[in-house]
Amino acid sequence: MRYLPQSEFDIKKMLKEIRVGSIEELFSSIPKEEKISEVKLEEGRDELHLCRFFHNLAAKNKVKDIILAGGGVYPHNFPAAAASIVSRPEFATAYTPYQPEVSQGTLQAIFEFQTMVSELMQLEVANASMYDAGSALGEALLMAYRVKRGKRKKVLVSKAISPDYLQVVKTMLQSFGDIEIEYLPWDSKTGKTILPQSLDKNIAAVALGYPNYFGVIEDISRMTTLTSSKKALAITVSQDAAVFGMLEAPGNLGVDIAVAEGMSLAGTWGMGGPGVGLMATRKKYTKKMPGRIVGQTKDEDGNSGYVLTLATREQHIRREKATSNICTNQALVALAFTVHLSLLGSRGLTRINALMRNRALELYEELLAIKGIKPVFTGPFFNEFVLSFPGNTEKLRKFLADHGIVFGIYLKKYSDVDSVFDNTIVLSTTELIETQDIKKTIKLVKQFYQD
């Protein structure tokens, strides 16, 4: 076995040092009746057969060339330069930087990641990452509860946030038990969440999607005016951190905790993960924030360096009083995000935003020119939008899929979403979509309706 360096000779020598006669004897502390008795062992595979097995599996998938679907998973470009850094074993095969003196690479990269997240969100403090945007939203709501010292036991959560995220949030808050979720419906005309006129005193936080699951840009300032009047926390969740190349930063709109998904810029979006949850907040809430945080410090000679810091918030020090149980997070995905943004700079990010936006408008306008296809909401969108289609929408999606196109997300698949969503699809574009892809799509949609 190629990963086991002990020879027969070594094993004999080692057993002698341990003073046992056989390897089996090393397991004598396990009660006999608990050991596996059956001897049905399966042999392993050599590299040739291993590759064959997985290539066969891959052949059972159908990779599509044109993906017009988002919903939290946006196929952005991931440059070869970024991929090459992420695959370096010095980053990939290290663990959590418990010994900072030999982990400065990981630590400095995380410090740079925190700076980028803080810049994108325009909030002072960011952590070293969460698992994904869904669980990060759950953690943000729990954090708001802690900021309010457990005295405010209700949160208002928009129903127009990604249903995939909301299901994770529901599991988290139900298990925690002390927080009630009240869902805010959306306006069937604008697609924006209907905010209450005023807030009750028992509300710890209000959370909106920014943009929401329909791609609609919510009135974030209206939410923050509302929350600040009652000292509740305003939370936003974004399905793709890339949009902050052009969309106003949550921090500038008065948001207290901003979370976003970063995997789409990190090259790990396939099948929806591993993700990387970005989380940023105001300085005054630093100690209530979950997750690891890297801080700058110095050694005895005054050289600057980086360490994990503010660990008194964390489970390994505080145990049951910790802000969360999260320890291992998504460091390598965070690194991928950081390297990609370093290559892009704000100019590259702006370029991506321009392409996302312009292709989305092209697709939107050309689809609306086809008879029977209608917009569903009037609220502003950036690069994701909902349209309704005549006839059998599932058949349409299947027809396009057979021609290599993932034609958005069929909203009907979410059973808890209103029935108004018969025949509606949420579509989106990234910089990977070209005008010719849109032309091909439009031609096929027309063909579908003619046949």
Next chain:
Amino acid sequence: MSEIKSGILRKEPLIFEKSQPGREGFSLPAAEIPRLKELPDSCLRKEDPVLPALSEVEVIRHYTRLSHWNHCIELGTYPLGSCTMKYNPKINEKIAEIRGLTSLHPAQSQDDIQGALELMYTLEKELCDLSGFSRVTLQPSAGANGEFTGLSIIQKAIKEKGEAQNRKKVLIPDSAHGTNPASVVLNGFEPVEIKSGPDGYLEIESIKPHLDSQLAAIMVTNPNTLGIYERNLCEISKAVHEAGGYVYMDGANFNAIMGVVKPGDIGVDTMHFNLHKTFSTPHGGGGPGAGPVGVVKALEPYLPVPIVEKDKQGQYFLDTDRPSSIGKVHPFYGNYAVLVRALVYILENGSSGLAEVTKRAVLNARYLRARLSKILEIPYKTDTLHEAVFSDRKIKKETGVTTMDVAKRLLDFGVHPPTVYFPLIVSGAFMVEPTETESLQDLDAFVDIVSQILDETKTDPEKVKTAPHNTGVGRLDETYAARSKILRWKKKK
């Protein structure tokens, strides 16, 4: 300019400090004027985020230099106890890059992702076979997320029995990982600490006072964090079940018993695996990992949705119609790319290979223990499996040198120190887990280095107390970091 040590540049500013106006490191289709007039001005960013402006060459050099400051498995011994830092096979990475396996969108129809569904189904079956559980969810993103999931499943089962109001207590041995009590609180339970016995075992007597109608569960790490197999677990499980509670096993140390014991067969109700420990997926500098959770038949209805099923025609599908499920714990299917790597490892080894992995892991650990216990104090004499925990009590008394000093001095020799100051029940703990992928020469070299450092504690204690000396930075001031709270770079005004 200062000279550089060992031929590697040790000074590298933050990437923001290297930024030069006008440079760019991207290659994208031509610039377009964005069509923004339809958007209200309030939605639009007034000021660009401050990001680095650098060419690709500079970015590559920056991160390559940073990478040189990391210790990693591919450089040398990394015996972090409870972390199972084994070699991460290259073939895992190669296969995870196959476009047809990963370039898939969750919005695609299930007919178009049959290969991915089969992959997850196969991984689940393999984990079931290894652990004796009837089903496994692959969704949890990490071990702690698995703990949360397992406890949520237990909570749901208790709720369905109508006992949610009463059953709140979760027993946790004092040797447990810090995540255990934190997970318990996240699930709305109350942790109760249980003292382990004088030999490092969990004793039935210390559980007995808590076997009542308030008991929700016990969380046991097996082997525990001392590396000791919990020989009373079967008996304890029976007693907990009789009292109406459940048994959660933290499977972080599964590398010690894989192929030898099936937790599902010895009374454990639910357990998480750490694919980034036992199943060789890269630790990534702290993630992404994966923490699948196995359950016995009675807890199956509560598993997260969706789970992958196979119909009579051999088609795979995602089953979301599970009314008693706790819901989702991941927006999609978990850390899918990590799952791919773990399955590669399992299939390369086969069950026979995996059983051999366990044997070698324990052989290595016991050999290291046998050699190290001649020079270090080992507070628990009980037989151990995959790791061993030493104490600095004696050295500290005699020389003033602590575990932290020895750990820092180890860095000067190019090996990573073991886990230190954990478990809390051992004073100045020094927790060594070599894993099966270290050679006899690596183990001997490690012992020789520790031995040399222990000699130094007598001949030149200052050298140890002020270590490290050969790393890029000296011992870093953690108190200063916590006090000054510099958590991001800012442009100098």
